[in-house]
Amino acid sequence: MVQIKYHKAIKKLDEIIAKIEDEEIDVDELSASVKEAVMLIKTCKERIQKAEMEVKNVVEGFDEEDAQEQ
Amino acid sequence: MFKDNEFFTVSQFNNLIRDVISMGFPQGLWVCGEIQGYDRNRLKTHVFFDLCEKNPFTKDIIARIGLVIFSGRKKYIEEVLGEAENAFALKDDIEVKFFCRVDFYPPHGALRLIVEDIDPTYTLGKIAQEKQRLIALLQEKGIFDKNKTLELPWVPLNVGLITAFDSAAYNDFLNELAESGYGFKIFYKIALMQGKGAERDICRALSTLNRIKTLDVIVITRGGGSIADLSCFDSEKIAQKIASSSIPVLSGIGHEINITITDMAAHTYQKTPTAIAQFLVERVDEFLENSRQRVDEIIQYAVSRITDEKKNLKRSALEINNHTHYFLKKHNQDIQRITEIIRWHPLRLLKIFVGGLNDRKNSLNKVTGARLKGVKEKINHYEKMIGVIDPQNTLKRGFSITKDPKGKVLRSMTGLKLGDLIETSLADGVIHSKVQAIKKKSKTQV
Numbered sequence: 001m002v003q004i005k006y007h008k009a010i011k012k013l014d015e016i017i018a019k020i021e022d023e024e025i026d027v028d029e030l031s032a033s034v035k036e037a038v039m040l041i042k043t044c045k046e047r048i049q050k051a052e053m054e055v056k057n058v059v060e061g062f063d064e065e066d067a068q069e070q
Numbered sequence: 071m072f073k074d075n076e077f078f079t080v081s082q083f084n085n086l087i088r089d090v091i092s093m094g095f096p097q098g099l100w101v102c103g104e105i106q107g108y109d110r111n112r113l114k115t116h117v118f119f120d121l122c123e124k125n126p127f128t129k130d131i132i133a134r135i136g137l138v139i140f141s142g143r144k145k146y147i148e149e150v151l152g153e154a155e156n157a158f159a160l161k162d163d164i165e166v167k168f169f170c171r172v173d174f175y176p177p178h179g180a181l182r183l184i185v186e187d188i189d190p191t192y193t194l195g196k197i198a199q200e201k202q203r204l205i206a207l208l209q210e211k212g213i214f215d216k217n218k219t220l221e222l223p224w225v226p227l228n229v230g231l232i233t234a235f236d237s238a239a240y241n242d243f244l245n246e247l248a249e250s251g252y253g254f255k256i257f258y259k260i261a262l263m264q265g266k267g268a269e270r271d272i273c274r275a276l277s278t279l280n281r282i283k284t285l286d287v288i289v290i291t292r293g294g295g296s297i298a299d300l301s302c303f304d305s306e307k308i309a310q311k312i313a314s315s316s317i318p319v320l321s322g323i324g325h326e327i328n329i330t331i332t333d334m335a336a337h338t339y340q341k342t343p344t345a346i347a348q349f350l351v352e353r354v355d356e357f358l359e360n361s362r363q364r365v366d367e368i369i370q371y372a373v374s375r376i377t378d379e380k381k382n383l384k385r386s387a388l389e390i391n392n393h394t395h396y397f398l399k400k401h402n403q404d405i406q407r408i409t410e411i412i413r414w415h416p417l418r419l420l421k422i423f424v425g426g427l428n429d430r431k432n433s434l435n436k437v438t439g440a441r442l443k444g445v446k447e448k449i450n451h452y453e454k455m456i457g458v459i460d461p462q463n464t465l466k467r468g469f470s471i472t473k474d475p476k477g478k479v480l481r482s483m484t485g486l487k488l489g490d491l492i493e494t495s496l497a498d499g500v501i502h503s504k505v506q507a508i509k510k511k512s513k514t515q516v
Contacts, residue, residue: 006401013408020415027423030416037412044405048398055394059387 006047009040016040084176091181095172098186102167103135109162109266115141121168121183137168139185147188154190158197158301161266167192201304204331208309216313217337223318224357226286226350228255230279230317232272234263239293239343243322246347252354257282263292268302272332276311276319287350288315290332291322291343303330312336322346465497483510 004012016037019025025033078086103121111117116138123133139147151159158164170183208214229247233239240258247254259279261271272290279288303323312319312335321336322343333339340346461471472480472494480486486505494501 010404013412017408017411017415020411020419023419023422025419027420030419034412034416037408041405041409041412044401048401048405052394052398055391059391 004040004043006044009044009047013037013040013044080179081176084174084179088174088176091172091174098169098171100167100189101135101170101183102165102192103133104165105160105162106134107162108160112160117144121166135183136180137170137183137185143185147185150188151190154194158190158193164301165193165196197301197304201301201331204304204306205334208306208331208335213309213313214334217315217319217335220316220318220337222337222353223286225354226318227253227354228257228284228286229350230257230259230275230282230285230288232259232261232275232279232288232290233292233343235260237263237293239263239291239322242293243289243291243343243347246344247351250351250354252351254350257285264302266302269305269307272305272308273311276308276315280315280317285317287337288317288319289322289346289350290319290336291346293343300328300330303332305331308332309335320346320349462497465495471495483508 016033019033020030101121103123106120106122108117108119111119118136118138120134121137122131124130125132147160160166167189168183168185169187169189170185172181173184174181231240231243233243244256247256257279259275261275262268263272276288276290279285300323303321309331312332318337319335321330321333321339322341322345323330323333323339329339338349340349465471472492474480474486475491477493480492486492486508488505488508490505492503492505494503
């Protein structure tokens with residue numbers, strides 16, 4: 001599955017929030033938009049966690065490599 | 071003094087001369103001069119030769135006298151020279167100082183100096199003087215510096231060798247090189263290393279070897295032993311040849327005390343053939359050692375560079391980690407903010423919507439209130455109108471409704487029987503009765 005890009009997700013979220021904040025949104029759309037927003041938030045959070053973990057792993061891996069060589 | 075008929079026979083005359091000379095030179099005396107015609111007679115029992123004096127400028131012979139070294143004296147003279155460490159041997163063209171008896175030999179009618187003794191210090195002084203003169207001259211011309219300006223190759227493996235045929239020097243030199251195990255390559259030129267021919271041979275060999283462009287060095291070497299005839303290396307011609315050589319010349323002439331002009335003109339000089347060989351071997355050793363050191367230095371440098379770069383990379387990695395951490399933290403905060411908004415805002419929005427609905431309801435009420443009143447009145451009127459025809463109202467005015475036992479409203483007598491239970495509804499209640507009599511009305515009465 002092609003995942004939505006983080007910055008696109010954030011953009012989408014900003015749009016939804018703007019709509020909600022400006023009270024432009026139709027009630028019928030509201031729950032759907034909120035559902036979408038929550039999903040996007042979840043995705044973004046996962047991305048951040050995943051990125052942090054991967055970076056940590058990579059850097060630690062680098063340290064280990066270094067330690068092994070020495 | 072003599073009468074006409076008085077005369078000398080040749081022998082008488084010669085004997086007279088001898089007597090006169092003997093009286094004139096009762097003792098021996100020291101005579102100095104340059105030896106000539108010695109070399110060609112030197113192996114004879116008695117060596118006859120000349121002593122000359124030259125014009126110091128024109129070099130023309132201005133005086134000459136015959137000398138003889140008798141076989142009996144020859145050994146003594148050699149002993150004296152030997153005591154002077156054989157620094158020179160009797161030969162043509164050298165300046166000597168002999169102690170001589172003056173002798174006139176009647177059978178030949180010849181005057182001769184009979185050599186009794188020699189003073190080697192005179193010759194040595196002359197040789198030294200001559201050498202000093204030559205050194206000064208060559209120094210002035212810069213002859214001694216020229217070969218030294220040539221760069222000695224780091225790995226001098228191609229060696230031009232000038233030495234005597236199959237000499238000790240030749241063997242010593244080659245053995246020493248062979249022992250090193252390095253791949254020395256020898257270009258050998260045979261040359262006389264003493265006597266008159268040495269200068270010519272060495273000069274020729276230098277010329278020949280200079281034509282071999284692959285040569286790294288030329289070595290002129292000679293074995294140890296007697297230091298006699300060393301003077302052939304104090305040669306201006308050899309010095310000139312060395313100066314014009316395009317290949318570095320190394321000399322190892324095998325002497326201990328004085329360095330020769332050949333040595334001075336050479337790039338480098340050593341005392342013996344072995345020493346020269348060692349010099350070459352050490353040069354190669356040094357090169358290899360330097361190379362090893364350079365390799366070590368390069369390795370050390372590389373290792374330290376790699377270590378430095380590793381440190382840099384590690385630092386970069388940490389920085390990446392930190393930056394990422396901050397970056398992601400910021401995004402996390404954004405997401406949290408968004409989450410809060412999404413959590414609360416829609417609910418608030420719904421409340422607002424509900425509020426909007428209520429407002430509308432209220433305004434609707436207001437707007438419709440007035441109209442509703444009119445409608446209500448109408449409705450009341452209708453209600454009243456409806457009330458008139460309402461059976462209840464009829465009952466109130468005194469009418470009643472009677473129903474048969476089946477609950478059917480009685481409109482006629484027909485069907486009703488005596489004893490039937492009937493129900494009569496009034497405005498304020500119900501009466502249950504029993505039919506006791508039935509009277510039918512005439513039609514007109516109705």
